[in-house]
Amino acid sequence: MTNAEEFYKKLRDQLQSDFPFVAYRKPGEILVKALLQEEKKTFKIGDYTECGFAFAPFDANASVYLIPSEYSEFTQYQPISREEEALGNPSVSAFDFEFSEMDQKDHESLVQKGIDHIRDGEFKKVVLSRSEEVMVLDPDPLQIFKKLLDRYPQAMVYLWSHPETGIWLGATPETLLKAERNKFQTMALAGTQVFSGETDVEWESKEVEEQLFVTDFILENLENLENVENIKTTRPYSARAGNLLHICTDILGNLKDPENLGSLIKTLHPTPAVCGLPRDSALRFIIQNENHSREFYSGFMGELNIKTENKRSSNRRNQENQQFKSITKQTELYVNLRCMKLKDGKANIFVGGGITKDSNAADEWMETVNKSQTMKSVLVK
Numbered sequence: 001m002t003n004a005e006e007f008y009k010k011l012r013d014q015l016q017s018d019f020p021f022v023a024y025r026k027p028g029e030i031l032v033k034a035l036l037q038e039e040k041k042t043f044k045i046g047d048y049t050e051c052g053f054a055f056a057p058f059d060a061n062a063s064v065y066l067i068p069s070e071y072s073e074f075t076q077y078q079p080i081s082r083e084e085e086a087l088g089n090p091s092v093s094a095f096d097f098e099f100s101e102m103d104q105k106d107h108e109s110l111v112q113k114g115i116d117h118i119r120d121g122e123f124k125k126v127v128l129s130r131s132e133e134v135m136v137l138d139p140d141p142l143q144i145f146k147k148l149l150d151r152y153p154q155a156m157v158y159l160w161s162h163p164e165t166g167i168w169l170g171a172t173p174e175t176l177l178k179a180e181r182n183k184f185q186t187m188a189l190a191g192t193q194v195f196s197g198e199t200d201v202e203w204e205s206k207e208v209e210e211q212l213f214v215t216d217f218i219l220e221n222l223e224n225l226e227n228v229e230n231i232k233t234t235r236p237y238s239a240r241a242g243n244l245l246h247i248c249t250d251i252l253g254n255l256k257d258p259e260n261l262g263s264l265i266k267t268l269h270p271t272p273a274v275c276g277l278p279r280d281s282a283l284r285f286i287i288q289n290e291n292h293s294r295e296f297y298s299g300f301m302g303e304l305n306i307k308t309e310n311k312r313s314s315n316r317r318n319q320e321n322q323q324f325k326s327i328t329k330q331t332e333l334y335v336n337l338r339c340m341k342l343k344d345g346k347a348n349i350f351v352g353g354g355i356t357k358d359s360n361a362a363d364e365w366m367e368t369v370n371k372s373q374t375m376k377s378v379l380v381k
């Protein structure tokens with residue numbers, strides 16, 4: 001354990017030498033962790049038995065970056081107080097930023113084209129996105145990271161820096177895969193409305209249907225996987241993500257072979273929460289029609305097979321404070337949403353939304369504006 005000052009000095013040194021590193025805090029946790037690569041070399045994932053922090057692009061055929069535990073220093077600190085965190089309304093709103101009418105027109109016509117293709121029966125759902133360039137007043141990634149930590153305690157907050165990928169930051173609400181011992185968990189997340197102080201809200205049938213598509217797709221695919229058994233789901237509930245609410249179903253199960261995560265990850269990514277349904281035709285539409293490259297947006301990132309020590313006290317009499325220690329490997333991967341790439345004093349913010357037959361282009365534009373708020377609120381002083 002180190003202190004905040006030392007922690008950020010290490011990150012600063014790493015940034016200056018352009019050595020790969022990642023700093024992050026998992027949802028609801030207090031400790032802020034980092035893996036600092038000790039050499040300037042590029043590591044990639046092979047079969048998902050590797051151990052470290054993974055960073056994957058949207059393109060499921062492209063290789064996945066890794067900061068390996070084996071060649072990195074691990075460091076962490078505990079912020080002294082959380083008093084300032086997650087407080088009220090940010091002083092800045094997405095509406096304080098100017099919008100380009102061109103961006104709006106382009107996005108609305110992309111969405112309309114998606115709706116037309118759905119009505120023609122080509123696919124049932126497609127997730128369409130855009131990227132928006134924003135000037136950053138203080139483009140220091142460490143300052144932005146600290147603001148994200150403050151503002152989003154329930155998100156997976158990260159700062160990733162690698163000479164081959166550039167600098168990325170995000171605060172995502174969406175779990176791709178949690179796995180420990182023989183248990184795993186994933187999530188079907190879709191449907192969006194603005195949070196106005198209440199999580200017990202009504203959802204329109206369009207949103208309910210859209211989220212159900214995601215749940216059903218994940219369940220069908222999991223059921224076909226040799227390595228998976230005892231699948232269970234929670235009831236759909238409203239989950240808060242910053243200024244937004246989504247519909248969420250948790251999906252849990254067991255792994256017959258906990259060492260083999262590769263087939264599960266490949267089955268889950270990309271889910272219809274970020275791509276569409278059926279996957280192949282939606283993906284083709286995205287590649288042919290979005291006018292930007294998603295790069296790492298709507299890919300995934302997080303801990304892969306990180307060794308964790310679990311301590312358990314025995315309550316039995318005559319065994320004072322006896323502790324059982326066991327080492328397990330933990331995987332916690334998140335879908336890379338509400339994220340941005342920092343470059344030359346500018347941020348490229350990536351936002352998108354799921355389109356179904358009942359979508360409306362102007363509403364979908366507004367949804368991306370609302371989603372851009374997550375990153376914009378930390379880009380000004």
Ligand SMILES: C=C(O[C@@H]1C=C(C(=O)O)C=C[C@H]1O)C(=O)O
Pocket residue numbers: 127129174189190191192246273274337338350351352353354355371
């Ligand atoms: C695609 C994004 O978010 C996804 C799409 C959602 C939707 O269509 O309502 C909701 C949550 C995410 O699964 C994004 O944030 O860019």
